[in-house]
Amino acid sequence: MNNRSLVLKLLSAVIVFGAWEIAGRIPVSYAFPTFIESMKALYTMVVDGSLFQAYAETLKPLIIGVLISAVLGIIIGLWIGLSEWFDWLFSPIFIVMQAAPLAALIPLLVMIYGIGLTSKVFVVCIMAMPVIVLNTSSAVRNTPSSFIEMGTSFLANRWEVLFKIIIPAASPVIFSGLRLGVSAGFIGAILSELKITPTGVGDIITYSRSIADYASMYAAIFSIIVLAVVFLNLLEMLERVLFEGNVRGYASD
Amino acid sequence: MLQTNALAEDTVLTQTDNAVSVSGVSKNYGEVEALKNLTLDFPRGQLTSLLGPSGCGKTTLLKIIAGLLEPTEGKILVNGSPVTGPGEDRAFVFQDFALLPWASVIRNVAFGLELRGVAKSEREDIANKYIKEVGLEGFEKSFPHELSGGMRQRVGLARALSVDADVLLMDEPFSAVDEQTRRKFQEDLLALVANENKTFIFVTHSIEEAVYVSDQIAILLPRPSRVADIIRPTGLREKDVASIRRDSEYLDIVDEIWASLKSYVE
Numbered sequence: 001m002n003n004r005s006l007v008l009k010l011l012s013a014v015i016v017f018g019a020w021e022i023a024g025r026i027p028v029s030y031a032f033p034t035f036i037e038s039m040k041a042l043y044t045m046v047v048d049g050s051l052f053q054a055y056a057e058t059l060k061p062l063i064i065g066v067l068i069s070a071v072l073g074i075i076i077g078l079w080i081g082l083s084e085w086f087d088w089l090f091s092p093i094f095i096v097m098q099a100a101p102l103a104a105l106i107p108l109l110v111m112i113y114g115i116g117l118t119s120k121v122f123v124v125c126i127m128a129m130p131v132i133v134l135n136t137s138s139a140v141r142n143t144p145s146s147f148i149e150m151g152t153s154f155l156a157n158r159w160e161v162l163f164k165i166i167i168p169a170a171s172p173v174i175f176s177g178l179r180l181g182v183s184a185g186f187i188g189a190i191l192s193e194l195k196i197t198p199t200g201v202g203d204i205i206t207y208s209r210s211i212a213d214y215a216s217m218y219a220a221i222f223s224i225i226v227l228a229v230v231f232l233n234l235l236e237m238l239e240r241v242l243f244e245g246n247v248r249g250y251a252s253d
Numbered sequence: 254m255l256q257t258n259a260l261a262e263d264t265v266l267t268q269t270d271n272a273v274s275v276s277g278v279s280k281n282y283g284e285v286e287a288l289k290n291l292t293l294d295f296p297r298g299q300l301t302s303l304l305g306p307s308g309c310g311k312t313t314l315l316k317i318i319a320g321l322l323e324p325t326e327g328k329i330l331v332n333g334s335p336v337t338g339p340g341e342d343r344a345f346v347f348q349d350f351a352l353l354p355w356a357s358v359i360r361n362v363a364f365g366l367e368l369r370g371v372a373k374s375e376r377e378d379i380a381n382k383y384i385k386e387v388g389l390e391g392f393e394k395s396f397p398h399e400l401s402g403g404m405r406q407r408v409g410l411a412r413a414l415s416v417d418a419d420v421l422l423m424d425e426p427f428s429a430v431d432e433q434t435r436r437k438f439q440e441d442l443l444a445l446v447a448n449e450n451k452t453f454i455f456v457t458h459s460i461e462e463a464v465y466v467s468d469q470i471a472i473l474l475p476r477p478s479r480v481a482d483i484i485r486p487t488g489l490r491e492k493d494v495a496s497i498r499r500d501s502e503y504l505d506i507v508d509e510i511w512a513s514l515k516s517y518v519e
Binding site: 168 | 316319320321339340341343344345347349351353364365367368369412416
């Protein structure tokens with residue numbers, strides 16, 4: 001079973017990379033390098049260390065932003081899910097935030113917070129937080145009422161109902177919100193480096209495009225995707241450790 | 254041994270031989286009167302069924318006794334003291350089992366004790382005992398989704414038994430299991446009533462089930478809910494569990510109840 005899913009994963013990787021290679025060789029566009037060229041460029045960047053320097057820069061707003069979004073997002077989401085009043089007060093903000101065209105807001109953020117780390121963290125948060133908040137609150141609201149009734153009848157106090165019933169019951173949806181939030185956070189981090197000041201990986205993309213080194217540009221984009229996948233897998237492992245009983249075959253393997 | 258215990262308790266508690274007594278309870282949901290001025294006593298150590306057509310408020314009454322709902326008017330006494338909320342003297346068995354899907358059987362069974370702050374090793378010992386008693390030995394580490402409906406309700410029953418409450422409140426506990434499992438459950442329930450010195454309050458919509466398991470049947474009629482009749486089968490408890498359904502008293506009571514309920518069923 002496990003072996004088969006590994007084979008399927010490898011197969012899908014071969015198909016995607018193969019298509020990339022072929023598209024690069026035709027070529028579909030002058031600005032589209034082959035897979036092998038891109039991997040060579042990636043190798044060069046890894047060897048000379050420029051990729052790690054870039055990530056040291058990019059990961060700062062990303063990690064700070066994702067952590068803030070996760071902690072604050074889950075707390076606010078729990079609150080919104082538990083209190084109708086809080087729901088009425090705060091839900092609209094996050095719904096608007098989720099729908100807002102972020103690129104258009106960036107100049108505003110830069111005017112207020114400058115071009116430094118703060119603005120970039122804000123961009124990551126605006127991308128990542130709404131989906132975490134909205135997922136958490138709807139999961140909390142959908143806790144089966146019979147679980148809560150059961151807890152109450154067996155003398156659970158409010159905190160026990162929250163920590164032993166509501167949060168575990170909501171955790172699968174909270175985690176899927178976190179996964180979406182982390183993915184959105186990656187988009188936010190790169191977007192901020194493209195739109196605010198070119199630093200880190202955003203700088204590699206901008207610079208290599210400006211000198212028509214498309215292989216390096218695609219190598220940088222590829223590295224972001226790989227990192228995002230690694231992040232998401234780590235998150236899934238965390239879920240398995242925290243909520244063992246949740247893994248009932250729904251989680252992707 | 255059990256008999257002498259029961260006798261000794263009877264002499265001590267001659268005045269309050271009702272484990273639960275409900276007096277003048279009304280419950281309104283806005284304009285709707287779910288229960289109106291309902292008075293009913295539940296004798297200690299016996300099983301009382303609440304039977305009636307759907308919408309007659311039997312589950313509402315059970316949840317009010319459990320302390321999960323507050324009555325608009327009236328008073329409930331459990332062992333002589335008024336109910337203000339859920340308490341250690343009552344345990345609930347849910348129609349939909351209400352098992353925590355992320356928790357193993359043993360954690361589910363021990364959950365009531367966990368909430369009461371009993372130490373882990375102690376509550377697992379107690380839980381193991383009741384898991385064995387309901388016939389789920391070997392499934393301690395299983396999760397609810399791995400069990401059949403009947404087994405899940407056994408977990409729910411073990412959870413309610415493990416907190417050792419005086420009063421067991423059962424809300425249509427067998428309605429979500431298949432017919433054969435239900436028959437087995439009903440037999441087991443009779444044994445449980447005989448062996449455990451507990452008071453059972455049992456909500457059901459099945460006339461046959463109510464007559465089969467009950468010492469006392471309260472017939473509730475709807476809109477607003479009231480106690481229409483109280484029936485106490487006299488000769489059924491001494492009968493062998495296998496022959497009750499052929500007993501003439503059993504058949505008569507079933508017919509009688511159906512005749513009185515028929516006009517309320519749409």
